[in-house]
Amino acid sequence: MPGQAVFQDRTDSALLRRSFRKSLPSAVRGDGAYLWDANGKQYLDFSGSAAVNFIGHGVNEIVTAMTDQARGLEFIHGSQFTTPIAEQYASELLQFAGDNFREGAVYFCSGGSEAVEAALKLARQYQVEIGERQRTQIVSRDQSYHGATLGAVAVSRNKRRREIYRPMLREFATVSTPYCYRCAYDCTDGCFNCGQEYAAEVEQVIADSEDTVAAVILEPVSGATLGAVVPPKGYLEKVAEICRRKEVLLIADEVMSGMGRTGRNFAVDHWSVTPDILVAAKGLSSGYAPLGALIISKKVVDVIASGSGSFIHGFTYSSHPISLAAGRAVLNHIAQHSLVETANSETDGSIAYTLRENLGRLLDLNAIGDVRGIGLLWAVEFVANRASKAPFPTETNFCGRVAQAAIARGLLVYPVQGCVDGDLGDHILIAPPAVISKEQISWVVEQLVAAVEEASVRP
Numbered sequence: 342m343p344g345q346a347v348f349q350d351r352t353d354s355a356l357l358r359r360s361f362r363k364s365l366p367s368a369v370r371g372d373g374a375y376l377w378d379a380n381g382k383q384y385l386d387f388s389g390s391a392a393v394n395f396i397g398h399g400v401n402e403i404v405t406a407m408t409d410q411a412r413g414l415e416f417i418h419g420s421q422f423t424t425p426i427a428e429q430y431a432s433e434l435l436q437f438a439g440d441n442f443r444e445g446a447v448y449f450c451s452g453g454s455e456a457v458e459a460a461l462k463l464a465r466q467y468q469v470e471i472g473e474r475q476r477t478q479i480v481s482r483d484q485s486y487h488g489a490t491l492g493a494v495a496v497s498r499n500k501r502r503r504e505i506y507r508p509m510l511r512e513f514a515t516v517s518t519p520y521c522y523r524c525a526y527d528c529t530d531g532c533f534n535c536g537q538e539y540a541a542e543v544e545q546v547i548a549d550s551e552d553t554v555a556a557v558i559l560e561p562v563s564g565a566t567l568g569a570v571v572p573p574k575g576y577l578e579k580v581a582e583i584c585r586r587k588e589v590l591l592i593a594d595e596v597m598s599g600m601g602r603t604g605r606n607f608a609v610d611h612w613s614v615t616p617d618i619l620v621a622a623k624g625l626s627s628g629y630a631p632l633g634a635l636i637i638s639k640k641v642v643d644v645i646a647s648g649s650g651s652f653i654h655g656f657t658y659s660s661h662p663i664s665l666a667a668g669r670a671v672l673n674h675i676a677q678h679s680l681v682e683t684a685n686s687e688t689d690g691s692i693a694y695t696l697r698e699n700l701g702r703l704l705d706l707n708a709i710g711d712v713r714g715i716g717l718l719w720a721v722e723f724v725a726n727r728a729s730k731a732p733f734p735t736e737t738n739f740c741g742r743v744a745q746a747a748i749a750r751g752l753l754v755y756p757v758q759g760c761v762d763g764d765l766g767d768h769i770l771i772a773p774p775a776v777i778s779k780e781q782i783s784w785v786v787e788q789l790v791a792a793v794e795e796a797s798v799r800p
C-alpha cells in the first residue's frame with residue numbers, strides 16, 4: 342500500500358501489536374499538528390493521538406528540559422530522595438489547579454491508569470484513617486473509562502474493554518451518565534432540568550449502600566467511551582454537593598479533559614466544582630514522557646499526614662525526574678503560549694471557537710446525528726437514521742471506515758464504537774493540539790466531509 346509500511350504477517354514484528362488485523366504505518370517524526378511516517382506521508386493529528394498532545398509535536402524546549410535533567414540526574418527512588426524538579430513542579434501544578442488545592446499535595450506516577458489506581462487507594466486509605474473502615478465501594482458511571490489496570494477496569498464501564506475481565510473484578514454500583522443526545526429521562530429541554538435526576542441517582546446509590554461508599558469517580562467531560570459528552574448545567578454541582586454531604590470523596594478523572602484541553606485549566610472549573618482528588622495524565626506531559634498525577638486537596642492530605650503518616654502505595658517510577666522535567670516544561674509552555682485561552686471555545690476568534698463553528702457544518706451530513714464537545718475536545722456521532730437516531734449495525738464499523746477514509750487523506754481521528762449501549766453506536770473523537778491553525782481546521786473539515794461521504798457509500 343503506497344505511503345504505508347505494512348507488516349504482512351505476524352512474524353514481521355516482534356511486538357505484541359494492539360491489533361493483528363491492522364497494518365500500521367511506522368511513525369518517525371512530528372512537528373506542530375503534523376506527524377510523518379517512514380515513507381514520508383504526512384498526517385494531520387486531529388485527535389492529538391488519543392487526546393494526549395496539547396502543545397504540538399516537536400517542541401524543542403521540552404526535549405531540552407528532558408535532556409538537561411537526564412544529564413544531571415536520571416533517577417532516584419522516592420523512599421531515599423526528593424528532587425528539586427519534583428518540589429518545583431508539584432508546587433506549580435498545585436497553583437495551576439487553583440485555590441481548591443491550596444496547601445494540598447501532588448503524587449506523580451507514569452500515566453492515567455496508575456493515577457486512577459492511586460486515587461482509588463488514597464480514597465480508601467482516607468476513609469480508614471477517619472474511622473470509616475466500612476467504606477470500601479467506589480461508585481462510577483456507565484459508559485466511563487478510567488484505565489486498563491484491574492482496579493481501573495473495575496470502575497470503568499467501557500463494555501468492550503471490561504467484559505472478559507469481569508470474573509476478576511470487584512463489582513461496584515454505577516449510575517447513569519447524562520448523555521443528552523440520548524437522554525435516559527426523555528427530556529426535551531437539552532437536559533436543562535434532568536441533570537438533577539441524574540444527580541439524584543448518585544444520592545440513591547449512596548443511600549442504598551448504607552455508608553459503604555468511599556468515593557465517586559467520574560470524568561467531568563466524558564472521554565473516548567461516550568465521546569466528549571458535556572454535563573448539563575447544575576449536574577456536577579449537585580453531585581459534588583451530595584458527595585460532600587454524604588462524606589464521600591469526589592474523584593474527578595481529568596486524564597483526558599484536564600490541563601487546558603476544554604478551555605479551562607481543568608474541566609471542573611467550568612462549573613466551579615471542587616473535587617477532593619483530581620487525576621491528570623495525557624496532556625500533563627503532552628506525550629513527551631509517560632506521566633500521570635494526583636492533585637490532592639488539603640483535607641485528604643492532612644488526614645494522612647496527621648494520621649498514619651504515610652500513603653500505603655508506591656511505584657518505583659513515581660516522580661521520575663525526566664518525566665517531571667517534561668511535565669514542568671509543558672506546563673510552562675502552556676502558560677507562555679496562553680494555550681488554555683486558545684482552547685476556550687466560548688471566546689470568539691479563538692482556535693477552539695473556530696473548531697466549534699467548523700464542526701457545526703458537519704451536521705449537514707445525513708450520517709451525522711450529533712456534534713458535541715467543549716474546548717478542544719469534541720465528538721461526532723454517526724447514525725443510520727437521523728430522525729430515529731438509529732445507530733449503524735456494529736459490524737458495518739462505520740466509524741472505523743470514516744477513520745480509514747480520513748487516514749487515506751492524511752488525517753488522523755480516533756474512532757470508537759459502543760456509545761449507545763456498549764456495543765452499538767459509532768463516533769470519532771476529535772482532540773487536536775492547540776497549535777492547529779484556522780486554515781488547517783478548514784482543510785480538516787473538508788476532508789472529514791469527504792471521508793464520511795465515502796464511508797456512507799461503501800458497502
Ligand SMILES: Cc1ncc(COP(=O)(O)O)c(C=O)c1O
Nearest residue numbers: 452453454486487488564596597
Ligand atoms: C478518562 C481516562 N482515565 C484514565 C485513562 C487511562 O490512562 P492511561 O491510558 O494513560 O493509562 C484514560 C485513557 O484513555 C482516560 O481517558
